[in-house]
Amino acid sequence: MTKPDIRDFTRQELAGAIAALGEKASKVDRVFNCLHKKGVATFEAMSGVQPELVKKLAGKYSIAAFPKVEKTVSKIDGTVKVLITFPDGAVSECVILFNKATVTACVSSQSGCACGCSFCATGALGLHRDLKPSEIIAQFVVCRREAGKPVDNVVFMGMGEPFMNWANVRKAILILSDNKGHNFPQSGITVSTVGVAPVIRELADSHMGIRLAVSLITADEAHRAELTPMNKKYGLAQVVEAARYYAEKTKKSVFFEYILFDGVNDRPEDAQKLLALIKGVNCKVNLIRYNPGALASAYTPTSVEKAKAFQAIMVEAGIRTHLRREKGADIAAACGQLAAARKIV
Ligand code: SF4
Numbered sequence: 012m013t014k015p016d017i018r019d020f021t022r023q024e025l026a027g028a029i030a031a032l033g034e035k036a037s038k039v040d041r042v043f044n045c046l047h048k049k050g051v052a053t054f055e056a057m058s059g060v061q062p063e064l065v066k067k068l069a070g071k072y073s074i075a076a077f078p079k080v081e082k083t084v085s086k087i088d089g090t091v092k093v094l095i096t097f098p099d100g101a102v103s104e105c106v107i108l109f110n111k112a113t114v115t116a117c118v119s120s121q122s123g124c125a126c127g128c129s130f131c132a133t134g135a136l137g138l139h140r141d142l143k144p145s146e147i148i149a150q151f152v153v154c155r156r157e158a159g160k161p162v163d164n165v166v167f168m169g170m171g172e173p174f175m176n177w178a179n180v181r182k183a184i185l186i187l188s189d190n191k192g193h194n195f196p197q198s199g200i201t202v203s204t205v206g207v208a209p210v211i212r213e214l215a216d217s218h219m220g221i222r223l224a225v226s227l228i229t230a231d232e233a234h235r236a237e238l239t240p241m242n243k244k245y246g247l248a249q250v251v252e253a254a255r256y257y258a259e260k261t262k263k264s265v266f267f268e269y270i271l272f273d274g275v276n277d278r279p280e281d282a283q284k285l286l287a288l289i290k291g292v293n294c295k296v297n298l299i300r301y302n303p304g305a306l307a308s309a310y311t312p313t314s315v316e317k318a319k320a321f322q323a324i325m326v327e328a329g330i331r332t333h334l335r336r337e338k339g340a341d342i343a344a345a346c347g348q349l350a351a352a353r354k355i356v
Contacts, residue, residue: 014071017072017074018046018047018144019143019145022189022192026039029064032068038064042064046192048193050152052074052077078096078098082094084342085338085341087339087340087341088109088339089109090107090342091106091158092339092343095153101122101139103121103146103150103170104170105117105153105154105169107154107157109158113163114161114164115163116150116155116164118151118167119147119169119349120176121175122141123139124136126172126205126239128238128239130301130303130308133170133171142171142179144179147180164200166200166201166224167200168201168224173203174211180202181219184197184219188200196220197219198222201223203266205226205239207245208249211223211253214257222263222264223265223266225265225267225268226268227268227289228269228270229269231284232247251288251289254292254294258294263293266294266295266296267294269296269299270299271317271318272311273301273310273312274311277318279320281321286328286330295331298334300335300337304340304343318334
């Protein structure tokens with residue numbers, strides 16, 4: 012039987028595991044620090060931990076080998092896409108985005124995705140498996156190393172629907188933000204969902220300080236149902252109500268993501284429809300011009316001019332609206348393009 016990877020434990024869980032081995036739970040900080048701050052690759056490399064405890068931990072737990080990493084760099088804007096292959100052959104991708112003064116790591120929560128959104132290359136792959144907390148954190152570590160400088164933001168906008176693997180994503184966030192480990196602020200972490208309404212509410216009721224992005228995709232129910240099967244489970248009204256609940260409970264803005272499809276949902280009347288839908292919610296809107304990548308699609312991208320006109324209507328109505336600049340399109344690293352080089356079978 013495979014031993015559990017010790018890096019999948021939050022510090023609290025690790026303290027419980029140490030106590031279960033007959034050792035003092037207070038030894039947890041040193042062990043956690045070795046695993047996550049020092050990033051040891053073996054139990055033997057744990058410095059400052061009593062050999063007896065190291066032996067007990069090694070007898071019960073494992074530390075999986077670091078994943079294989081293949082990097083592609085955009086010639087247009089320097090965006091870096093990293094294909095990660097885990098020891099069991101599962102793959103995921105993460106992307107390093109360089110803005111003026113900040114570095115953003117866009118990480119995956121799953122290898123593939125079961126949601127099947129028709130505009131997304133990951134959706135076409137299906138789900139291979141959920142990623143474990145340690146595998147999510149490995150992506151952060153890779154991004155930091157490849158960027159050559161500190162990461163300022165972590166966004167769960169890579170492969171997978173984070174709220175369909177929430178237990179592991181939640182643990183990864185707790186481990187990442189632990190002050191005995193990476194100490195990465197929760198305020199710098201954004202989780203994006205295609206609209207798993209019950210988990211949005213669960214997040215609102217938790218004490219986590221992360222930010223929430225909700226992919227509305229479009230403001231028309233029938234159009235959304237065409238684009239994402241998730242809409243059958245959680246319709247637009249239900250998703251927006253959950254987002255409203257989150258914003259009210261946490262006193263934080265929600266990011267609504269809206270994808271502009273040429274001639275379909277980029278007209279002035281569509282902007283009015285979006286405004287009516289999100290009325291009264293403390294939010295910011297991110298506009299994303301549809302990017303088909305290699306997908307065969309009936310849709311085409313909106314022009315920059317139309318996108319700007321749409322943005323102007325939103326801003327005029329008092330909604331903070333950002334038109335996202337496409338990055339990494341030449342290496343299939345832009346929104347909706349992550350397909351792990353089609354390595355999932
Ligand atoms: S858009 Fe997100 S939820 Fe939909 S298929 Fe792609 S990765 Fe999955």
